Amino acid sequence: MKPIVVIGLLGTTLDSSKFGPSRWRKWRPTVGLCQHEDLPIDRFVLLHGGQHDRLADYVARDIVAVSPATKVEQCRLDFTDPWEFEEVYGKLLDFARGYPFDPEAEDYLIHITTGTHVAQICLFLLTEARFLPGRLLQTSPSHDGKANPKGQWTAIDLDLSRYDGIATRFAAEASESTSFLKSGIETRAPVFNRLIDEIEQVAIRSRAPLLLMGPTGAGKSRLARLIYQLKRHKHQVSGPFVEVNCATLRGDGAMSALFGHRKGAFTGAAADRPGLLRSADGGMLFLDEIGELGLDEQAMILRAIEDKRFLPVGADREVESAFQLIAGTNRDLMTAVAAGRFREDLFARLNLWTFALPGLAERREDIEPNIAYELDAFARGEGSRVTFNQEARQAYLAFALSPRAPWPGNFRDLGASLTRMATLAPRGRIDLACVEREIARLKHLWRGAAPAPASDGLDRLLAPAALAEIDPFDRIQLAEVVRVCHDSHSLSEAGRRLFAVSLARRTSGNDADRLRKYLARFGLDWRTVSAR
Template sequence: MKKNIVIGFLGTNLDSGKRRRWRPSVQIAQHPDFPIERLELIHASNWTHLAERVAREVERGNPDTEVVLHQIDIADPWDFEEMYGAMYDFAQGYGFDEEREEYHVHLTTGTHVAQICWFLLTEARHIPGKLIQTGPPRGEDEGTGTLQIVDLDLSKYNALQQRFDLVHKEYNTLLKGGINTRNAVFNAMIDRMELVTSNSDAPLLLMGPTGTGKSDLATRLYELKLQRRRIKGRMVHVNCSTLKGERAMSTLFGHRRQAIPGAGADRRGLLQEADGGVLFLDEIDELGLDEQAMILHAVETGKYLPLGADYEVTSRFHLIAGAGRALAGLVAQGKFRADLFARLNLWTFTLPALRDRPEDIAPNIEYELARVEKLMGNSVSFNTDAFTAYQKFATDPGTRWPGNFRDLGASIQRMCTLAPRGRITLAAVQDELKTLESTWHDANADPDMQLLTAHLGDLAHQIDEFDRVQLAAVIRVCQTTPSLSAAGRRLFAASRASKTSRNDADRLRKYLDKFGLDWSQCQS
């Protein structure tokens, strides 16, 4: 059986007996159902006499209890930094033996700051023990008083764990907009995002093609930050693609009246509006290099310089950035600052396209129907055969959904608006599918097919989709490199080390020849 060890401070008032007979450091050793092998008593040098007297009384009343005195002088026992540092040093140098001894931290004595520090050290397992709270006898009873042990191992409390799990589920539901998503990749991303948002104030980068829901997700992240009390201010949404030239600087950072000809007053700027809240820079890849530099400075220091100002102003905000293009590629092209990318890239989340989430089509259709019902004020639903036909089209691997969830939402809204008596029929679905196909064909939204058609004409449509993506990537590399050899070295960099022959140019030439292409054609 493990031996009980109690660690605590000498109570300079209670243990001296000035206020009442009950003395916690003496009487904690008198509980018959809680035998103490050793009492570690911490005291200041000016209280050594009292500590020695308490030790004698404990050992006289309980010969089996050893009292070990520790002299620790703390200039200000109400100074949290000093108190925590001294107690941490004590814990680090103690030498705990958990196999033979069970440790208890006595919370009854010491300042409130000391009690808080005991809790933090024990909860963090710097002290591998439990908390113990004692109290005087109740009423007229003459005895040892009360003793209560608190075990901070929360894993033992199933009810608390279930409550934590419920809160976690509520946060996940918030981030998913209440949609019962089933895609494993997306759900794993939401789980990770919830942890990051709840525990970090660092910038978040949301990547993904247009229509994947970056703006909606940024709004939900803001709401989660509000619920977790990480922010107090509002969310400011900035579409960076609309900011050009001097107007961009003025809009983001504000200006003094004299800096802008014709300006009638000073302007605060959107960074100032976001103070204490969230700044969402949507399409940050469209922002100019000068603006990027000032954004980086503001994120790292909380300060920036408005146009025409002689001194910096302060704005502390959480940054969420959205981008539809790969920022690493833009950095390589000199179109995005490497230092800002490094700052944003700490937490990057890539939202998958709708076509990569076929299992989430049905719950998103339900969500869109409910959203349209709120807009229109009446309920609309599918006939069974109509829903089967629409879902089959929506989940088909060949359905591109170039606008992703925007396309899906617009499609559902069109059918609901035209639905007679609140029912979407098979005929309505067939008409809608023709509309989608026509719209997508006219928009010619597939950049890979555009590129291949430009080089191969109608033959591009005879290439499997699997090969289209690869061939388009190869052509783009050829267009941005100075020679066939340079393109080959870049394309085969990973595999060339294991090849006996490293004629990358010949490998690339043979690959292009499979599709009737050569280097000069790819350069056009």
């Protein structure tokens, strides 16, 4: 066993007693703790204020009397006000940072029974944050009704993963959160599911801006609102969700709409206007199509993100607004930066958490579960349940999953299509004739629409910024390498297939190593590109 070290505050009330034999009949947490045969304490770090030196010396002698093997290490911490949180936390933090902890060689127990409630809370927080690398130790008098100076002790490990019941609840809650971000839809696309898992983790743990990229209709707006609802459910935001489509903001009105204005700031400004940023105070601001904002608005948005302050139009005093930002765009902001249409510093600030949502044509396996979701939404909105008959369902899925359906409007197209069929379905049942009319309507609507480009799969492996740095020539080559890796059972097999000519001519030494080095040029490895 490692040596056990207890760190605790002197209890100026609980640890005090009359200086005489009667003290051994009283429960004193610090002394009693050292009397347990099942808790051999090698060292006791006793924290106390200078005004309690005499009591600390007395308690230290009693510890040695009941446990000669325990070394008492007195450490003076003077609090001007032991009930002032900032002071107590700061001084305990200084102690924690300066103490020579060695978790590999010693086990630490943080005694939180003594001291003021403020001190106990601070010890808990410092232990939870691992500034104090140990377990919490709680003691109490015996509950058997008998006088017992030893009392009882319980150690609490804050590594919650060690508690099966809590770990199970955490896993269930994480699954519920992810399902919530997917609107309860049992999506089947592995890439999308991994993406949502990551967004859920970031949404809960970070207040930094999020950038959602993807084509129109991919679900950026709905996902932003779901992220807000998730954070509100977890009490991480209390203000409103404010959404604005930046493509609708033009000219001087853009500044006024975003940042507000003072009465008389310009012709027509008959009253003060708070602006959207001010309205989002304490909540979340979703700037959809942020790439459409002008450079002046972008500069002010950057200041508002970083300093939580901005200047309304016509005002001479700044206002404050603490909001979390989610930005959405269907544009390639890297290209816009290179062309001078988007500020590089704002892009850098937004690019910490960037998520590219795939279009419907790239996740056709999710069409079927989304059909059920859209029909449920129709039933809630219209008050009547509509279903497919089997023949009609098969016919619609066959078309929807085929290359004949480019889905240029993504989930908006799918939702509109199902709404039309549900509305026109005779007696609440979508039949084959209804599906055939809808397919003809979609073909007519999509006439002239460019077919959905075949994805080379690299967007699933590399971030948009990394892809933008790859020349088209290299991208085609890399896509073929990734395809071969995905279809091979081992790195060596993929190497043999890719370098077959070199192997035949004996000009290649180690094909697997050659392939490994090629993938490393793009920050990839075999495990990533071969995942099925």
